[in-house]
Amino acid sequence: GRFVQEGKATIRFHQPEQDICISKADPINLKALLSAVKLAHHGQEMTRAQVSTLTPATSSQVEPPRTKMTVTKRKDYPLTKSFPGSLVELRINHCTLNRIDTRILGLKHLKLLDMSHNNIRSLPETFGELICLADLNLSNNQLTEFPGKLFQSAVNNSLQSVDLSHNKLSRLPNQLCNCADLVSMKLDSNQLSGLPPSIGLLRKLRFLTATRNSITLLPASFLHLRLDTVDLFENPFLEDGPSTLMGKLRFPPLVEITARVVKKHRIHYTEEDLPRTLISYLEGGKRCLCGQLCFESFVRFLARLDLHRLAHTVTAVDSQGRTHAPLEAFLCSESCSAKYKKHPAGFWK
Numbered sequence: 075g076r077f078v079q080e081g082k083a084t085i086r087f088h089q090p091e092q093d094i095c096i097s098k099a100d101p102i103n104l105k106a107l108l109s110a111v112k113l114a115h116h117g118q119e120m121t122r123a124q125v126s127t128l129t130p131a132t133s134s135q136v137e138p139p140r141t142k143m144t145v146t147k148r149k150d151y152p153l154t155k156s157f158p159g160s161l162v163e164l165r166i167n168h169c170t171l172n173r174i175d176t177r178i179l180g181l182k183h184l185k186l187l188d189m190s191h192n193n194i195r196s197l198p199e200t201f202g203e204l205i206c207l208a209d210l211n212l213s214n215n216q217l218t219e220f221p222g223k224l225f226q227s228a229v230n231n232s233l234q235s236v237d238l239s240h241n242k243l244s245r246l247p248n249q250l251c252n253c254a255d256l257v258s259m260k261l262d263s264n265q266l267s268g269l270p271p272s273i274g275l276l277r278k279l280r281f282l283t284a285t286r287n288s289i290t291l292l293p294a295s296f297l298h299l300r301l302d303t304v305d306l307f308e309n310p311f312l313e314d315g316p317s318t319l320m321g322k323l324r325f326p327p328l329v330e331i332t333a334r335v336v337k338k339h340r341i342h343y344t345e346e347d348l349p350r351t352l353i354s355y356l357e358g359g360k361r362c363l364c365g366q367l368c369f370e371s372f373v374r375f376l377a378r379l380d381l382h383r384l385a386h387t388v389t390a391v392d393s394q395g396r397t398h399a400p401l402e403a404f405l406c407s408e409s410c411s412a413k414y415k416k417h418p419a420g421f422w423k
Contacts, residue, residue, distance in 0.1 A: 078101060078104055078105060078108070079101050080101070081096075081097060081098050081099040081100065081101055081104055082096065082097045082099070083095075083096045083099070083104055083108060084096070085108075085111060086159075092139070092159060092160065093158065093159055093160070139158070139160035140158040140160055140161065141160055141161060141162040141163065142161070142162065142163045142164075143157070143158065143161055143163070143164050143165070144164075144165040144166075144167075145165070145166045145167070145169060146165075146167050146168055146169075147168070147169070148169045148170060151166070151169050151171075156177060157177055157178060157180075157181060159180070159181065159182070159183070160183060161181050161183065161184055162183055162184060162185050162186070163184075163185065163186040163188075164178065164181065164184060164186070164187055164188070165186075165188040165189075166188070166189050166192070167188065167189070167190055167191045167192070168191045168192070169192055170192060170193055171189070171192040171193065171194060172192070172193045172194060172195055172216075173194060173195070173196070173198075174189065174194060174197060174198060174201070176198065176200075178204075179198065179200055179201065179203045179204060180203075181204065182204075182205060182206065183206055184204055184206060184207060185206050185207060185208045185209065185232075186207075186208065186209040187204065187207060187209070187210055187211070188209075188211040189211070189212055189215070190211045190212060190213040190214050190215070190237070191213075191214045191215075192214075192215050193215060193216050194212065194215040194216060194217060195215075195216045195217065195218065196217065196218070196219065196221075197212075197217070197220065197221055197224065199221055199223050199224070201221070201224050201229075202223070202224050202225075202226070202227025202228065202229045203227070204229065205227075205228040205229070205232065206232055207229055207232055207233060208232050208233060208234045208235065209234065209235045210233060210235065210236045210237070211235075211236075211237040212236075212237065212238055212241070213237045213238065213239040213240050213241070213260065214239070214240040214241075215240075215241050216241065216242060217238065217241040217242060217243055218241075218242045218243065218244070219243065219244075219245075220238065220243060220246055220247060220250070221247070222247030222248070222249040222250075222357070223249075224247075224249075225247065225249035225250055225252045225253060226249065226252075226344075229253070230252045230253050230254065231254070231255065232255070233253045233255065233256055234255050234256060234257050234258070235256070235257060235258040235259075236253075236256065236258070236259050236260070237258075237259075237260040238259075238260065238261055238264065239260045239261060239262035239263055239264070239283070240262065240263045240264075241263075241264050242264065242265055243261075243264040243265060243266060244264075244265045244266065244267060245266065245267065245268070246261070246266065246269070246270050247270070247357075248270045248271055248272050248357055249357075250270055251270050251272040251273055251274075251275040251276055252275075253276065254275075254276075254277070254278065255278055256276050256278060256279055257278055257279060257280050257281065258279075258280065258281040258282075259276075259279060259281070259282050259283075260281075260283050261282075261283065261284040261287065262283050262284060262285045262286055262287075262305075263285070263286045263287070264284075264287050265287065265288055266284065266287040266288060266289055267287075267288050267289065267290070268289055268290070268291065268293065269284065269289065269292065269293055269296065270293070271293045271294075271295060271359065271360060271361050272293075272295055272361055273293060273295055273296060273299065274293075274294075274295025274296060274297060274298030274299055274361070275295065275298075276299065277298070277300070279299060279301065280300075280301055280302040280303070281301070281302060281303045282299070282301055282303070282304050282305070283303075283304075283305040283306075284305070284306055284309070285305055285306065285307040285308055285309070285389075286307070286308045286309070287309050288309065288310060289306065289309040289310075289311065290309070290310055290311055290312050290400075291311070291312060291376070291400050291401065291402040292379060292399050292400065292401045292402065293361070293401075293402060294360070294361055294362070294363055294401060294402060294403035294404055295361045296379065296384075296401060297363065297379070297383075297384065297401070297403075298365075299384050299385075300384060301384055301385035301386070302385065302386050302387060303385060303386070303387040303389075304381055304384070304385040304387070304388055304389070305388075305389040306381070306389070306391050306399060307389050307390065307391060307392070308391075308392070309391065309399075311391060311392075311399050311400055312376070312400045313400075320373065320374045320375060320376075321372065321373040321374050322373065323371060323372070323373055323405075323407070323408060323411060324371050325371065326368075326369075326370065326371035327370060327371075329355065329369075330368070330369045330370050330371060333355060333356055333359065333367070333369050334366065334367060334368070334369070336356060337356065337359060337367045338366070338367075343356075355369065360372055360374075360404040360406075361404065362403075362404050362405055362406035362407075362410055363403055363404070363405065363410065363414075364406065364407075364410050366406050366407075367406075368404060368406035371406070372404045372405060372406050373404070373405045373411060374402065374403070374404055375402075375403055375404075375405070375414070376400050376401065376402055376403075377400070377401045377403060378398050378399075378400060378401070379398060379399055379400070379401040380397065380398045381397050381398060381399060382397060
Protein backbone atom coordinates (compact mmCIF):
# COMPACT_ATOMS: atom_id res chain seq x y z
CA GLY A 75 0.00 0.00 0.00
CA ARG A 76 0.91 3.68 -0.01
CA PHE A 77 2.34 3.59 3.53
CA VAL A 78 4.69 0.71 2.68
CA GLN A 79 5.92 2.67 -0.32
CA GLU A 80 6.75 5.47 2.13
CA GLY A 81 8.63 3.04 4.37
CA LYS A 82 5.93 2.91 7.06
CA ALA A 83 4.15 -0.05 8.67
CA THR A 84 2.61 -1.19 11.97
CA ILE A 85 2.88 -4.79 13.17
CA ARG A 86 0.41 -5.63 15.93
CA PHE A 87 0.96 -8.54 18.31
CA HIS A 88 -1.95 -10.12 20.19
CA GLN A 89 0.28 -11.72 22.81
CA PRO A 90 1.94 -9.80 24.29
CA GLU A 91 -0.32 -6.88 23.36
CA GLN A 92 2.14 -4.58 21.65
CA ASP A 93 2.51 -2.58 18.45
CA ILE A 94 5.75 -2.23 16.49
CA CYS A 95 5.71 0.96 14.44
CA ILE A 96 8.19 1.14 11.56
CA SER A 97 9.04 4.35 9.69
CA LYS A 98 11.77 5.63 7.37
CA ALA A 99 12.48 2.09 6.17
CA ASP A 100 13.68 1.06 2.73
CA PRO A 101 10.43 0.11 0.92
CA ILE A 102 11.97 -2.98 -0.73
CA ASN A 103 13.38 -4.30 2.56
CA LEU A 104 10.13 -3.47 4.33
CA LYS A 105 8.09 -5.46 1.81
CA ALA A 106 10.42 -8.41 2.29
CA LEU A 107 10.09 -8.16 6.08
CA LEU A 108 6.30 -8.06 5.91
CA SER A 109 6.29 -11.07 3.60
CA ALA A 110 8.43 -12.98 6.10
CA VAL A 111 6.12 -12.02 8.98
CA LYS A 112 3.10 -13.17 6.95
CA LEU A 113 4.73 -16.52 6.20
CA ALA A 114 5.63 -17.02 9.86
CA HIS A 115 2.09 -16.11 10.91
CA HIS A 116 0.70 -18.83 8.63
CA GLY A 117 3.32 -21.34 9.75
CA GLN A 118 5.02 -21.59 6.36
CA GLU A 119 8.71 -22.14 5.61
CA MET A 120 10.73 -18.98 6.09
CA THR A 121 13.16 -20.01 3.35
CA ARG A 122 10.64 -18.76 0.82
CA ALA A 123 11.11 -15.22 2.09
CA GLN A 124 13.89 -13.12 0.59
CA VAL A 125 15.05 -10.99 3.51
CA SER A 126 18.30 -9.11 3.24
CA THR A 127 20.63 -8.54 6.15
CA LEU A 128 19.48 -5.45 8.05
CA THR A 129 21.70 -2.94 9.76
CA PRO A 130 20.75 -2.77 13.45
CA ALA A 131 18.95 0.44 14.38
CA THR A 132 20.67 2.84 16.73
CA SER A 133 19.05 3.79 20.04
CA SER A 134 18.20 7.23 18.66
CA GLN A 135 16.26 5.63 15.79
CA VAL A 136 14.07 3.49 18.03
CA GLU A 137 11.08 5.21 19.60
CA PRO A 138 10.17 3.86 23.05
CA PRO A 139 6.56 2.71 23.57
CA ARG A 140 4.26 5.69 24.15
CA THR A 141 2.97 5.68 27.72
CA LYS A 142 1.28 9.10 28.01
CA MET A 143 -1.21 10.89 25.77
CA THR A 144 -3.12 14.17 26.21
CA VAL A 145 -5.89 15.48 23.95
CA THR A 146 -7.38 18.90 24.71
CA LYS A 147 -9.01 19.79 21.37
CA ARG A 148 -11.70 17.92 19.46
CA LYS A 149 -9.77 18.24 16.20
CA ASP A 150 -6.85 16.35 17.75
CA TYR A 151 -8.99 13.40 18.87
CA PRO A 152 -7.84 10.22 17.04
CA LEU A 153 -10.76 9.17 14.84
CA THR A 154 -8.89 7.15 12.23
CA LYS A 155 -5.93 6.00 14.32
CA SER A 156 -6.03 3.64 17.28
CA PHE A 157 -4.83 4.55 20.74
CA PRO A 158 -1.31 3.22 21.43
CA GLY A 159 -1.72 -0.08 23.28
CA SER A 160 1.17 0.83 25.59
CA LEU A 161 -0.60 3.85 27.15
CA VAL A 162 -0.41 4.12 30.93
CA GLU A 163 -1.88 7.63 31.26
CA LEU A 164 -4.62 9.07 29.02
CA ARG A 165 -6.10 12.56 29.36
CA ILE A 166 -8.93 13.71 27.09
CA ASN A 167 -10.40 17.04 28.17
CA HIS A 168 -12.62 19.75 26.65
CA CYS A 169 -13.51 17.60 23.62
CA THR A 170 -17.33 17.63 24.14
CA LEU A 171 -17.43 13.81 24.11
CA ASN A 172 -20.80 12.33 25.18
CA ARG A 173 -19.57 8.77 25.68
CA ILE A 174 -16.42 6.79 26.36
CA ASP A 175 -14.82 5.38 23.23
CA THR A 176 -14.84 1.56 23.32
CA ARG A 177 -11.29 1.61 21.96
CA ILE A 178 -10.16 3.03 25.30
CA LEU A 179 -11.51 -0.06 27.07
CA GLY A 180 -8.89 -2.12 25.23
CA LEU A 181 -5.97 -0.31 26.88
CA LYS A 182 -4.94 -3.05 29.28
CA HIS A 183 -2.00 -1.12 30.78
CA LEU A 184 -3.94 2.08 31.51
CA LYS A 185 -3.53 3.29 35.10
CA LEU A 186 -4.77 6.88 34.81
CA LEU A 187 -7.84 7.97 32.84
CA ASP A 188 -8.82 11.64 32.93
CA MET A 189 -11.88 12.48 30.84
CA SER A 190 -12.99 15.50 32.83
CA HIS A 191 -14.68 18.49 31.19
CA ASN A 192 -16.67 16.60 28.57
CA ASN A 193 -20.38 15.76 28.18
CA ILE A 194 -20.31 12.09 29.15
CA ARG A 195 -23.75 10.92 30.34
CA SER A 196 -23.16 7.27 31.16
CA LEU A 197 -20.49 4.60 31.41
CA PRO A 198 -20.45 1.32 29.48
CA GLU A 199 -20.99 -1.81 31.56
CA THR A 200 -17.69 -3.13 30.20
CA PHE A 201 -15.77 -0.25 31.78
CA GLY A 202 -14.38 -2.72 34.30
CA GLU A 203 -12.19 -4.19 31.54
CA LEU A 204 -9.60 -1.55 32.45
CA ILE A 205 -7.95 -4.00 34.83
CA CYS A 206 -5.04 -1.74 35.86
CA LEU A 207 -7.03 1.48 36.34
CA ALA A 208 -5.96 3.24 39.55
CA ASP A 209 -6.86 6.91 38.97
CA LEU A 210 -10.22 7.85 37.42
CA ASN A 211 -11.29 11.44 36.82
CA LEU A 212 -14.74 11.99 35.31
CA SER A 213 -15.43 15.37 36.90
CA ASN A 214 -17.36 18.09 35.06
CA ASN A 215 -19.47 15.80 32.91
CA GLN A 216 -23.20 14.98 32.72
CA LEU A 217 -23.22 11.63 34.55
CA THR A 218 -26.60 10.75 36.05
CA GLU A 219 -25.70 7.27 37.29
CA PHE A 220 -22.68 5.15 38.10
CA PRO A 221 -23.19 1.46 37.21
CA GLY A 222 -22.84 -1.00 40.07
CA LYS A 223 -21.58 -3.67 37.64
CA LEU A 224 -18.38 -1.65 37.28
CA PHE A 225 -17.45 -2.77 40.79
CA GLN A 226 -17.97 -6.46 40.06
CA SER A 227 -14.72 -6.53 38.09
CA ALA A 228 -10.96 -6.28 38.52
CA VAL A 229 -11.34 -2.51 39.07
CA ASN A 230 -12.16 -3.38 42.69
CA ASN A 231 -8.54 -4.37 43.20
CA SER A 232 -6.91 -1.48 41.35
CA LEU A 233 -8.91 1.75 41.83
CA GLN A 234 -7.25 4.15 44.29
CA SER A 235 -8.64 7.57 43.36
CA VAL A 236 -11.96 8.62 41.85
CA ASP A 237 -13.20 12.13 41.04
CA LEU A 238 -16.90 12.37 40.14
CA SER A 239 -17.41 15.99 41.16
CA HIS A 240 -19.60 18.37 39.15
CA ASN A 241 -21.94 15.80 37.63
CA LYS A 242 -25.65 15.01 38.09
CA LEU A 243 -25.43 11.92 40.28
CA SER A 244 -28.32 11.39 42.69
CA ARG A 245 -26.96 8.18 44.20
CA LEU A 246 -23.89 5.96 44.23
CA PRO A 247 -24.05 2.15 44.09
CA ASN A 248 -23.20 0.42 47.34
CA GLN A 249 -20.85 -1.82 45.31
CA LEU A 250 -18.45 1.12 45.17
CA CYS A 251 -17.50 0.14 48.71
CA ASN A 252 -15.91 -3.04 47.33
CA CYS A 253 -12.91 -0.97 46.17
CA ALA A 254 -10.68 -1.98 49.05
CA ASP A 255 -7.70 0.17 47.96
CA LEU A 256 -9.63 3.41 47.38
CA VAL A 257 -7.73 6.31 49.01
CA SER A 258 -9.36 9.44 47.58
CA MET A 259 -12.97 10.16 46.57
CA LYS A 260 -14.32 13.50 45.33
CA LEU A 261 -18.10 13.84 44.99
CA ASP A 262 -18.60 17.61 45.14
CA SER A 263 -21.45 19.43 43.38
CA ASN A 264 -23.73 16.54 42.51
CA GLN A 265 -27.31 15.78 43.60
CA LEU A 266 -26.50 13.01 46.08
CA SER A 267 -29.17 12.43 48.71
CA GLY A 268 -26.80 10.26 50.74
CA LEU A 269 -23.57 8.29 50.80
CA PRO A 270 -23.39 4.50 50.22
CA PRO A 271 -24.53 2.57 53.34
CA SER A 272 -21.33 0.48 53.42
CA ILE A 273 -18.88 3.36 52.97
CA GLY A 274 -17.21 2.29 56.21
CA LEU A 275 -15.74 -0.71 54.38
CA LEU A 276 -13.35 1.67 52.60
CA ARG A 277 -10.69 1.22 55.27
CA LYS A 278 -7.93 2.84 53.17
CA LEU A 279 -9.98 5.95 52.32
CA ARG A 280 -8.12 9.07 53.51
CA PHE A 281 -9.60 11.97 51.50
CA LEU A 282 -13.35 12.49 51.11
CA THR A 283 -15.10 15.57 49.76
CA ALA A 284 -18.85 15.72 49.07
CA THR A 285 -19.66 19.43 49.26
CA ARG A 286 -22.77 21.02 47.76
CA ASN A 287 -24.96 17.93 47.52
CA SER A 288 -28.35 17.06 49.07
CA ILE A 289 -27.10 14.83 51.89
CA THR A 290 -29.30 14.97 55.00
CA LEU A 291 -27.84 12.09 57.05
CA LEU A 292 -24.60 10.13 57.22
CA PRO A 293 -24.79 6.31 57.12
CA ALA A 294 -23.93 4.36 60.27
CA SER A 295 -20.80 2.80 58.77
CA PHE A 296 -19.32 6.29 58.36
CA LEU A 297 -18.08 5.75 61.93
CA HIS A 298 -15.54 3.19 60.74
CA LEU A 299 -13.69 5.60 58.46
CA ARG A 300 -10.28 6.95 59.46
CA LEU A 301 -9.71 10.00 57.28
CA ASP A 302 -7.01 12.59 56.87
CA THR A 303 -9.41 15.12 55.31
CA VAL A 304 -13.21 15.35 55.16
CA ASP A 305 -15.24 18.17 53.62
CA LEU A 306 -19.06 18.03 53.66
CA PHE A 307 -19.74 21.76 53.36
CA GLU A 308 -23.15 23.01 52.20
CA ASN A 309 -25.32 19.94 52.58
CA PRO A 310 -28.86 20.27 54.04
CA PHE A 311 -28.15 18.10 57.09
CA LEU A 312 -31.07 17.49 59.43
CA GLU A 313 -30.96 19.15 62.81
CA ASP A 314 -29.43 16.45 64.95
CA GLY A 315 -30.44 15.93 68.53
CA PRO A 316 -30.09 13.34 71.28
CA SER A 317 -30.00 9.69 70.28
CA THR A 318 -33.52 8.27 70.06
CA LEU A 319 -34.54 4.72 69.20
CA MET A 320 -37.23 4.39 66.54
CA GLY A 321 -38.96 1.16 65.56
CA LYS A 322 -39.14 -2.23 67.21
CA LEU A 323 -37.12 -5.38 66.73
CA ARG A 324 -38.93 -8.48 65.50
CA PHE A 325 -37.80 -11.94 64.48
CA PRO A 326 -36.37 -11.63 60.94
CA PRO A 327 -38.27 -13.38 58.13
CA LEU A 328 -36.67 -16.22 56.21
CA VAL A 329 -35.74 -13.99 53.27
CA GLU A 330 -33.79 -11.69 55.60
CA ILE A 331 -32.02 -14.58 57.35
CA THR A 332 -30.95 -15.86 53.91
CA ALA A 333 -29.87 -12.39 52.79
CA ARG A 334 -27.74 -11.93 55.91
CA VAL A 335 -25.97 -15.25 55.22
CA VAL A 336 -25.38 -14.34 51.56
CA LYS A 337 -23.82 -11.01 52.54
CA LYS A 338 -21.87 -12.33 55.51
CA HIS A 339 -20.17 -15.03 53.46
CA ARG A 340 -19.89 -12.81 50.37
CA ILE A 341 -21.62 -15.33 48.14
CA HIS A 342 -21.32 -14.16 44.54
CA TYR A 343 -24.50 -13.73 42.49
CA THR A 344 -25.51 -12.17 39.19
CA GLU A 345 -28.75 -11.24 37.41
CA GLU A 346 -28.62 -14.69 35.81
CA ASP A 347 -28.81 -16.32 39.26
CA LEU A 348 -31.48 -14.21 40.97
CA PRO A 349 -34.51 -12.16 39.92
CA ARG A 350 -34.05 -8.39 40.01
CA THR A 351 -36.41 -8.04 43.01
CA LEU A 352 -34.09 -10.18 45.17
CA ILE A 353 -31.00 -8.35 43.93
CA SER A 354 -32.63 -5.05 44.89
CA TYR A 355 -33.45 -6.53 48.29
CA LEU A 356 -29.83 -7.62 48.82
CA GLU A 357 -28.55 -4.20 47.80
CA GLY A 358 -30.93 -2.41 50.16
CA GLY A 359 -29.47 -3.66 53.42
CA LYS A 360 -28.74 -1.44 56.42
CA ARG A 361 -25.45 -1.90 58.24
CA CYS A 362 -25.69 -2.21 62.01
CA LEU A 363 -23.01 -0.63 64.18
CA CYS A 364 -21.74 -4.15 64.86
CA GLY A 365 -20.94 -4.47 61.15
CA GLN A 366 -23.71 -6.92 60.21
CA LEU A 367 -26.33 -6.14 57.58
CA CYS A 368 -30.03 -6.05 58.37
CA PHE A 369 -32.94 -5.64 55.97
CA GLU A 370 -36.34 -5.54 57.70
CA SER A 371 -35.73 -6.37 61.34
CA PHE A 372 -33.91 -3.44 62.93
CA VAL A 373 -34.34 -0.34 65.04
CA ARG A 374 -33.15 3.04 63.80
CA PHE A 375 -31.76 5.99 65.68
CA LEU A 376 -30.28 9.38 64.92
CA ALA A 377 -27.20 10.64 66.70
CA ARG A 378 -24.74 13.49 66.50
CA LEU A 379 -21.34 12.63 65.05
CA ASP A 380 -18.35 14.87 65.71
CA LEU A 381 -16.35 14.67 62.48
CA HIS A 382 -13.12 15.32 64.39
CA ARG A 383 -13.61 11.85 65.80
CA LEU A 384 -12.64 10.25 62.49
CA ALA A 385 -10.64 12.88 60.55
CA HIS A 386 -7.54 14.98 61.18
CA THR A 387 -8.64 17.89 59.00
CA VAL A 388 -12.33 18.81 59.07
CA THR A 389 -14.03 21.56 57.08
CA ALA A 390 -17.13 23.05 58.72
CA VAL A 391 -20.39 21.69 57.32
CA ASP A 392 -22.05 25.14 57.27
CA SER A 393 -21.34 28.86 57.54
CA GLN A 394 -21.88 28.70 61.33
CA GLY A 395 -18.75 26.60 61.68
CA ARG A 396 -20.38 23.35 62.81
CA THR A 397 -18.16 20.30 62.56
CA HIS A 398 -20.74 17.70 63.53
CA ALA A 399 -23.43 16.02 61.43
CA PRO A 400 -26.41 13.73 62.06
CA LEU A 401 -25.74 10.02 61.79
CA GLU A 402 -28.44 7.51 60.87
CA ALA A 403 -27.63 4.24 62.59
CA PHE A 404 -29.27 0.83 62.85
CA LEU A 405 -29.29 -1.98 65.41
CA CYS A 406 -29.84 -5.48 64.08
CA SER A 407 -30.48 -7.55 67.22
CA GLU A 408 -31.48 -7.55 70.87
CA SER A 409 -27.80 -7.85 71.77
CA CYS A 410 -26.86 -4.68 69.86
CA SER A 411 -29.92 -2.91 71.24
CA ALA A 412 -28.89 -3.82 74.80
CA LYS A 413 -25.40 -2.39 74.21
CA TYR A 414 -26.91 0.80 72.89
CA LYS A 415 -29.30 1.17 75.84
CA LYS A 416 -26.40 0.66 78.24
CA HIS A 417 -24.29 3.37 76.59
CA PRO A 418 -26.66 5.52 74.47
CA ALA A 419 -24.12 8.33 74.04
CA GLY A 420 -21.32 6.07 72.84
CA PHE A 421 -20.47 3.78 69.97
CA TRP A 422 -18.53 0.58 69.64
CA LYS A 423 -16.28 -0.56 66.82
